[in-house]
Structures are given as structure tokens and as C-alpha cells.
Amino acid sequence: MDYQELAAKQRGFLLSSQLSDREFSDAIRTGFICSPPGMQWYFHHGRSNEIPCASTKYMQYAYCTKLVGGHIADSIYLNWLVAFPTIPPEHRHPTPYVCGTKALKARGFDTGRCAVADIIMTPPELLPYIDETSLCDYIINEHITPDDWELVDNIPVENPLPAMRKFHEDGDDRIDAIDMAYQAYHRGYSWEDIAWTIEPAKDLWVDDDTGTQPANGKELLDIFFAERSPDDPRPPYDDDDW
Incomplete structure (x- = not known):
């Protein structure tokens, strides 16, 4: 699978670790790596002086491509993707998933003014690979099963009822x-x-x-x-x- 096909599977994003130097140069030359709709930030990266990107925080680990559509699900997926910046999605076992308010947003619920950090339910196997500077909150769960989450817009998200309960735990x-x-x-x-x-x-x-x-x-x-x-x-x- 080439990097364009991979980006298509990942809502238009690519982890830095998923690109060789040659692929990176090609993606920059062709404009495949670019600034997403409505975003103008740039990040100084070892591979290039100025790389169009989604945010100065995340582009340390991931690149935005022209396939990003600017949907709310894109930002939720990006948070999940860079929560473990060196582990591609297909190697995350058991699958970590988005919890609480952001899981409800991904399902189209109106969460009002509730502003909380993204919560990632995380198996202990992935603890060595978390981003310690992440804005996400990691909850360790030794017993994650496929019944705990569903794919919504290619994002693993918590089932609705426990997500609602976490919403009410955090809300005021x-x-x-x-x-x-x-x-x-x-x-x-x-x-x-x-x-x-x-x-x-x-x-x-x-x-x-x-x-x-x-x-x-x-x-x-x-x-x-x-x-x-x-x-x-x-x-x-x-x-x-x-």
C-alpha cells in the first residue's frame, strides 16, 4: 500500500513514522502534504523548514494531506492517531478507543459547552508508546475487548451509554x-x-x-x-x- 492509499484509510493523515524520506520528499513536491482547510500553522521539522500542517503540536508526529476534509471527526481521529505516535493503527492491540464527550461528538451528539480533554482508553501493552506531552488523558484498562467500542467514521469510539455516563461525570x-x-x-x-x-x-x-x-x-x-x-x-x- 502506498502512502496515498494509507492516508485515505486514515482520514487524510500520515504518521511521520509511516513515511520514508523519499516518500516524504515526493509528498511535499506534489503538494500531497498540505495545510488543511481553514488552518494556517507551520511546524519546523527536521525534514523541511516549513511543512504545511494541521497544528504546531501534532505535526511533530503526523502530516496533514489534501485528503483531509475539515470535519469534526478529523480532529478527533488526529488526536487518537498521535496518542501513540510511533505505533500505526493496525499494530495497536488491543485497540485503544476514544471515550466520553469526544466519543459522543463523533456520533453526532450535541455536547454543548462541555470542554474536556480527549480521553483515550488504553491497554497496558501500549503504555510505552504514549505521547507524554499529549493533551489527551489516558485511562489504563487491562480488559479492553472489541465489545467495548465501535468504529464511527473510522474512529474507535466508546459505546454510547458508558460515553454518556463519562460526559455527566465531567460536566457541570x-x-x-x-x-x-x-x-x-x-x-x-x-x-x-x-x-x-x-x-x-x-x-x-x-x-x-x-x-x-x-x-x-x-x-x-x-x-x-x-x-x-x-x-x-x-x-x-x-x-x-x-
């Missing part, structure tokens, strides 16, 4: 919490499953009638229902909260 916005629960409902998830996912958010809430915090996800759902119906539109954010 009440509007976002309700909205995520109702998005799950409109995608066909049961209220029982949704109650399990939102339970980590229960400390954000107080029942107006009793003045007490909900004890579990089911009680928190009752507060959500009192706040607004699942069929009501999402209210706008208060500008003072930004």
Missing part, C-alpha cells in the same frame, strides 16, 4: 445535562438506561419541592421532567454564563 452545566439525556431519549434509549448515565450528575441538582439532592438517576430524571419536557426546545444559554 445543567442545560447540557438535560439536553444530553433528552437526545438519548430521542435516539431510542430507555429511561432506565438514561437514568444510569445521568447518575454522576445528581450532585448538581436540588429538588425544589424537598430541598434535597436526588439519590439516584431515576430521581434526577424526575427533576429533569419538572424542569422541561423531553419535547420542549432547548433554552438558550444565559450570556452571563459564558
